[in-house]
Amino acid sequence: MTDRLMLLDTASLYFRAFYGVPDTVTAPDGRPVNAARGLLDMIAKLLTTYEPTHVVACWDDDWRPQWRVDLIPSYKAHRVAELVATAPDVEEVPDPLEAQIPVIRAELDALGIPIVGVAQHEADDVIASFAAQSGMPVDVVTGDRDLFQLVDDARGIRVIYTGRGMSNLEVLDEASVTAKYRVLPSQYADYAVLRGDASDGLPGVAGIGEKTAATLLAAHGDLAGIRAAAEAGDGMTAGIRAKLLAAADYLAVAPTVVEVVRTLDLPDVNARLRTPDAAVTAALAADWNLASSLDRAVAAISARS
Incomplete structure (x- = not known):
């Protein structure tokens, strides 16, 4: 089994899940878990299709870093909602999705997929740094075209692009980026x-x-x-x-x-897939009505362990 690292642009995926899975998918107490359920199904499909041996869920510790805003004030400005005049900027995240973030983190923990964010940096920077510092081939899973700058055939770095939906995933190497945009x-x-x-x-x-x-x-x-x-x-x-x-x-x-940051000081995490703890996943599935989706994700991981 050849080692391959998969880097998840986690927010990109759970936003897509939130809007793609009906909010009628709920926990036993009636709270929506559509994003959490959808993310599990995405992970199961990605692992089954592309067969990585290592996976990291890259996280936006700061989705709009001040150092980028200082240079270009309009950077992501349209995504900002001012809660009150003195409140910090926050990204517009629907309340039903915000409520699911702890569930999403819990399910990733239960699957043994490490969550990595870095202060004052976006998930893109975390992804770029892992890709640059990895000693194995890398698949970057994202709906963000900015990460096309990471594609590198010589180092085995490609992008699995979700922009057209999970049923129309595109695998981008140097030739496909060049064919699509006429640039390397x-x-x-x-x-x-x-x-x-x-x-x-x-x-x-x-x-x-x-x-x-x-x-x-x-x-x-x-x-x-x-x-x-x-x-x-x-x-x-x-x-x-x-x-x-x-x-x-x-x-x-x-x-x-x-340009994404490729030089972050990353934590030492164990990203190798390993069979999840059955008791932990069973409890999580029962608490949040995630059984079938969680079972598929566990099966996909176990097949690669």
């Missing part, structure tokens, strides 16, 4: 900086869309090369040059926001 994975962060990303509140360079961004990267290699060419007035039209120069302040800081 190593260029993807610069590509995202140039074209912007409304889902993350990144404005991009006004007037530079996906096609132009890809063309510029093909011609100049990376963002540094593009900026140098713009400053020199070399290798691009006057119109494109003017747009790039007008966005100089944004281009100076955006890469730090968009």
Whole structure:
């Protein structure tokens, strides 16, 4: 059995489960457990299909780090709800989902899947650091295109993309990223900086869309090369040059926001799959009406143990 590490973008998955599984799925006391149940079914499918030997549930200890906001104030700003004038920013999480987070953490614990977050960093950074520091091939499970920047055939890092739903999973390697976006994975962060990303509140360079961004990267290699060419007035039209120069302040800081952190000091966790404790999973299943989904996840883990 060849070792392979699977990194779960946990919030991405449980949000998808929450909206994809009816809220009529409830615990014995009537509380919704649709996100918790759906996440178990996702885990069972992922483990059965891709057969990892190690799994880590990567967590958003800080979904909107201040150091990123300081550089680009619009970063994820549209996802913020001000509870009261003096309250800290919180991500808009529906109350029925918020109530399920302890259940989700409990089920991951029961399955023996370690939960790892790092202060002042997003799950993306945790994923990137595990991928960069892993000595085995890595599958990154996410609905976030930003993580395409991690794809690396030489190191066996690929993305299992959930953006089209769990029934239409896409496995992205270097060739598929390049075919889809006309840039290499190593260029993807610069590509995202140039074209912007409304889902993350990144404005991009006004007037530079996906096609132009890809063309510029093909011609100049990376963002540094593009900026140098713009400053020199070399290798691009006057119109494109003017747009790039007008966005100089944004281009100076955006890469730090968009590029994932690969150098976090990660805790030493045992991510190897091992058969869960039957008494623990039975009690959790009874408490939260998770029996069939939990059984499928346990079976998928036991088959890889």
